[in-house]
Amino acid sequence: MIATEPRVAVIGGGINGAGAAWELARRGYEVVLFDKGICGAQTSSATTKMIHGGLRYLERMHVALVRESLRERAWLLEHLPQLVHPLEILLPLYDDSPRRRTTIATGLVLYDRLAGRAKIAAHQFLPAATVAARAPLRSDGLRGGFVYWDAQVDDFALVRSVVASAARDGATIREETRVDALRRDGDAWIVQTNRGDASRFDLIVNAAGPWMNELLRANGLAARYVLSLVRGGHLVLTRRISDTGLLLQSTTDRRVFFVLPWKETTLVGTTEVVQRESPDGVHASEEEIEYLIARYNRYFREPLPRADVASTFAGVRPLVGRAANPSAIGRDFRVVRDGNMVNVFGGKMTTFMALARKVALRVDNYFGRTRVAREPVFAVSLESRA
Numbered sequence: 001m002i003a004t005e006p007r008v009a010v011i012g013g014g015i016n017g018a019g020a021a022w023e024l025a026r027r028g029y030e031v032v033l034f035d036k037g038i039c040g041a042q043t044s045s046a047t048t049k050m051i052h053g054g055l056r057y058l059e060r061m062h063v064a065l066v067r068e069s070l071r072e073r074a075w076l077l078e079h080l081p082q083l084v085h086p087l088e089i090l091l092p093l094y095d096d097s098p099r100r101r102t103t104i105a106t107g108l109v110l111y112d113r114l115a116g117r118a119k120i121a122a123h124q125f126l127p128a129a130t131v132a133a134r135a136p137l138r139s140d141g142l143r144g145g146f147v148y149w150d151a152q153v154d155d156f157a158l159v160r161s162v163v164a165s166a167a168r169d170g171a172t173i174r175e176e177t178r179v180d181a182l183r184r185d186g187d188a189w190i191v192q193t194n195r196g197d198a199s200r201f202d203l204i205v206n207a208a209g210p211w212m213n214e215l216l217r218a219n220g221l222a223a224r225y226v227l228s229l230v231r232g233g234h235l236v237l238t239r240r241i242s243d244t245g246l247l248l249q250s251t252t253d254r255r256v257f258f259v260l261p262w263k264e265t266t267l268v269g270t271t272e273v274v275q276r277e278s279p280d281g282v283h284a285s286e287e288e289i290e291y292l293i294a295r296y297n298r299y300f301r302e303p304l305p306r307a308d309v310a311s312t313f314a315g316v317r318p319l320v321g322r323a324a325n326p327s328a329i330g331r332d333f334r335v336v337r338d339g340n341m342v343n344v345f346g347g348k349m350t351t352f353m354a355l356a357r358k359v360a361l362r363v364d365n366y367f368g369r370t371r372v373a374r375e376p377v378f379a380v381s382l383e384s385r386a
């Protein structure tokens with residue numbers, strides 16, 4: 001009899017499911033990745049497109065998350081330079097900025113330290129005239145600003161690259177195939193899809209992002225963590241207004257938001273609004289669009305006419321936990337194994353490789369053997385969304 005490898009179904013082809021499928025394929029598992037639509041077309045292509053530690057998470061002392069994210073940032077910059085590149089971020093300070101210069105300086109010192117030798121360049125303080133020369137900002141009340149470095153990615157192309165890498169390394173990719181039902185059959189699972197087929201797997205990885213608890217509930221399965229679904233909207237402007245990215249502070253609610261060069265355009269975002277409806281067909285609301293335009297207009301010399309907003313997009317963050325203020329919820333992920341089901345809760349795009357390794361450890365653990373993964377080599381895709 002020919003010995004076969006364990007069969008693993010990964011449900012959800014966003015960055016997290018795609019990353020897990022790739023890692024498992026490189027460890028020799030027989031993997032099938034299911035997505036109800038096109039892999040990467042949901043949350044994972046509606047991001048701010050930053051591969052970053054997340055300076056703002058230091059304010060809430062999420063130091064471990066920032067350290068891990070900075071390590072992953074360094075790895076992606078080295079291994080996927082076709083899609084991930086350094087981006088200079090300017091953080092201007094005004095008379096009415098909600099955070100003091102010393103607070104931001106402390107955060108940036110820590111940010112550089114946590115990046116260690118992997119830091120792109122050390123942060124700097126710039127006088128007001130230099131800040132105003134680098135970006136078309138209003139100069140009344142401008143007191144200078146910091147510059148620091150992070151990285152930017154084409155998020156959709158990243159997922160397509162990971163999916164292509166997983167396929168090349170042996171995973172089967174089933175797009176436009178929704179998993180409708182999960183049924184236990186002895187030690188195995190029967191996975192039933194909307195295409196009318198049902199197949200047998202030794203283990204399931206549920207990486208359905210904002211839909212993951214919905215999938216569990218529909219199949220009468222318990223979830224270890226509550227997810228908060230928090231929508232984030234972005235504006236895409238008709239033109240590129242600056243080659244430097246900007247991290248700006250809303251003076252009304254202390255939130256921060258980005259204004260970033262994105263190809264020939266500019267991205268403005270994001271918002272944080274609790275999503276009560278299903279994440280299907282999510283879009284930025286009129287209030288979110290107005291909110292972002294108003295915040296933008298506080299800072300730029302030229303006000304933003306509505307006609308300069310070429311398009312908008314939104315995604316739903318699956319965040320672990322609950323809080324009255326969505327900004328307060330951490331961005332770290334949890335990977336929980338319950339018998340032969342592994343559930344993925346939360347996670348940033350930046351940390352998808354770390355998340356995938358954790359999923360694989362849980363899977364190895366179930367089958368009782370630690371497998372060594374083949375070296376990850378990206379099959380680069382330049383597939384992009386507008």
Ligand SMILES: Cc1cc2nc3c(=O)[nH]c(=O)nc-3n(C[C@H](O)[C@H](O)[C@H](O)COP(=O)(O)OP(=O)(O)OC[C@H]3O[C@@H](n4cnc5c(N)ncnc54)[C@H](O)[C@@H]3O)c2cc1C
Nearest residue numbers: 012014015016036043044047048050179209232347349350
């Ligand atoms: C506004 C916003 C900005 C962000 N900015 C950043 C950023 O700049 N940097 C960063 O690192 N992170 C960022 N994030 C976080 C990051 O984008 C997400 O955490 C990450 O994309 C989640 O990926 P995922 O694979 O878990 O979910 P998704 O990308 O949503 O993937 C889940 C997939 O599951 C599929 N699916 C669902 N149900 C089923 C089913 N029954 N059968 C088959 N398939 C199913 C869906 O079609 C979907 O493709 C941002 C998130 C948001 C919302």
